[in-house]
Amino acid sequence: MFKIITREMLTPNICKMVVEAPRIAKAALPGQFLIVRSDEKGERIPLTISDYDREAGTVTIVTQLIGASSAAIIAKEEGEFFSDVVGPLGNPSAFVHESEEELKSRRYIFIAGGVGTAPVYPQAKWLHDRGIAVDVIIGARTKDLFIYTDEIGSACDNLYLCTDDGSAGFHGVGTACLEKLVAEGKQYTHAVAIGPMIMMKFATLTCKKLGIPEDVSLNMLMVDGTGMCGACRVTVAGKTRFACVDGPEFNGYDVDFDEAMRRLGQYKSEETEAKTKMGI
């Protein structure tokens, strides 16, 4: 059993929880994910690790209300327990294994959207703490839907907010903001996009156009998260890869996003049925 230390709704349907999981907190690195099962009858839900505190023995997860099982996670109160939290899973971000010298010559731009904003935080922080240049763009439909702006603001050199409706920051999507920054003379050697699949698809197109190498983090459907089920299959550079053990981060240029989006919807009709049953 894994205790929920704090719980906070960041938007009406995005919830942040700090969970006691000492073994995971000790091993976690930026870019990795974990799997949560709310209780005996819940699904195993993969969630990217949004922060970890090795001393306190806690990990932070940020969950968006999507289906019946994410609803069961969010329904938990502070002080209650999850049946299972397992991880850290997947490979850490590539930069974790690169030399600081190599990294010092880089300028990173992160493009974050939706619930994918939270896992940008440990990555930006890791780089920023080592003095590596990091800028972050966070996109949202409207200003009330921003999450993690304070945390990320303190973990990067420049934070750019953009909204689809112009209610805050740059009026437009994150990729348009990136194009504007580059047009104004900003130079980036590496990009990382984390967010909804469609956003990562367009971020990749923009990065290609601007000639910036780019990684994306794929949050596919999975059961075990250890390479056993193959539900998370994605085509990368023409080859089938498992997001859980080969990823979750891949070179965005090589990812077949259309296939990935289609595969994400594989259990949509069953999910809708479950939601109706639960009255969500």
Added chain:
Amino acid sequence: MAERIPRVPVREQDPKVRAHNFEEVCYGYNLEEATTEATRCLHCKNPRCVASCPVGIKIPEFIAKVKEGDIAGAAAIIAEDSSLPAVCGRVCPQESQCEGSCILGVKGEPVAIGKLERFVADHTAASEPAPAAGKVNRGGKKVAVIGSGPAGLACASDLAKAGYDVTIFEALHKAGGVLEYGIPEFRLPKDTVLKREIQAVKDLGVKIETDVIIGRTVTIDSLIDEEGYEAVFVGTGAGLPKFMGIPGENLNGVFSANEFLTRNNLMKAFREDYLTPIHAGRKCCVVGGGNVAMDAARTALRLGADTTIIYRRTEVELPARKEEVHHAKEEGIEFNMLTNPVEILGDEKGWVRAIKCIRMELGEPDESGRRSPVPVPGSEFEIPTETVIMALGTAPNPLIVNTTSGLEATRRGGISADGEGRTTREGIFAGGDAVTGAATVILAMGAGRKAAKAIDEYLKTK
């Protein structure tokens, strides 16, 4: 010589009824049936059945006890060699092991050894648990067992009986490995049979820590260097699914048998009160001919799909247990033999609409001695289907080899180990599918027991 009585048939659920539920197919013997069947054993001086049992259960001796009506005595004899009799009685390929060597099988039907083993286990569990073996103190030396499948459970049991402080680490949220996620309820009931046998292992003093992925959550090196474990047994099985590499395999509606069965078994998708989604479709094709293929097909059938098995050789070569093939046919599963998929075809939305196959014929025998199937040119045809389940075998997970210093892999991706389970690194042992690649429950148990002996010898001389 008196006329021999025929093998006592075992009672089973009606095929028409069971095709729609997940209750156990086979009811097993009752006391009267078991004692009658036990009288058929000839108690051979050189029992060939024992020699063909991977864990060497003293079969004629336990059957003699059944004949006398001393079922607890029979259980005690089995317990000397096997920690999972209720499981093995149900899932072992008896026809190629004990029963396959039974002398009665030459002219008639062999003794129903599997059914008797199952009876003994079920009967004694219903009364009282068998007493745990006497404990020897080994000074609390800590041994870590990675994986709670058949190899790990067998190894842990023997080590606990020998007095070691044993902890099993399991990556999933429930112990049992393939017995929990792979083998369906209708063949191995989880809450009654499996839970009971795992409890018996815990009763020996074995601790089980779930939700720990060795190589990610902690490494073997840290278990040894920081947590004080003096020996490690790796019984992580063969969990990676194989795909064919044909076009269309990533269409929606194509699943590995692992995914399909894990959703249904471990995650209980068949039960209304669980949230797990599963998609069998109205028409399902399962590719493969092993036990996993049978399990997947019969699960899809029970979830409401009209199900076909596609296998590239003939029925004689089907690697599945005979009983499973027989049950699958009774339940109405169609068998498409000498057939091999070449492509999976999708509709405009990216969902499976058909599987394109080619007819095969048997050619020359390959290195395994089986005649290898070769395609018949120009014989391609389509089978319309909504889902395809790939049950083509599994390979060991490279995670532990990749994250443990000094541990070497075989060319086929297993952990390199000798016949006693010693790996290339002192103090680390391995066995079961993690070493050999996908095999059977009982072979994994046998490997777990051998390694337990080697670990005991290693720690005594250390």
